[in-house]
Amino acid sequence: MNAVVVGLRGFARYLGSVMGADAYSKYSAHHAALGHGTTPMTEREFWRDLTDRQDANPQGRCC
Numbered sequence: 442m443n444a445v446v447v448g449l450r451g452f453a454r455y456l457g458s459v460m461g462a463d464a465y466s467k468y469s470a471h472h473a474a475l476g477h478g479t480t481p482m483t484e485r486e487f488w489r490d491l492t493d494r495q496d497a498n499p500q501g502r503c504c
Contacts, residue, residue: 468481
């Protein structure tokens with residue numbers, strides 16, 4: 442039973458990655474690794490900025 446739970450959690454992480462749900466955590470890690478002199482955007486600011494950029498520059502996407 443434990444292997445099934447581990448497998449489902451792995452699949453959920455994979456699916457979340459494909460859908461972009463982990464974009465903010467990747468942004469935070471990237472911002473910290475480069476040592477920018479500015480404070481990183483909050484999660485709310487990040488998602489608003491991402492949505493605004495996608496609206497301003499539409500590319501092939503499903504929705």
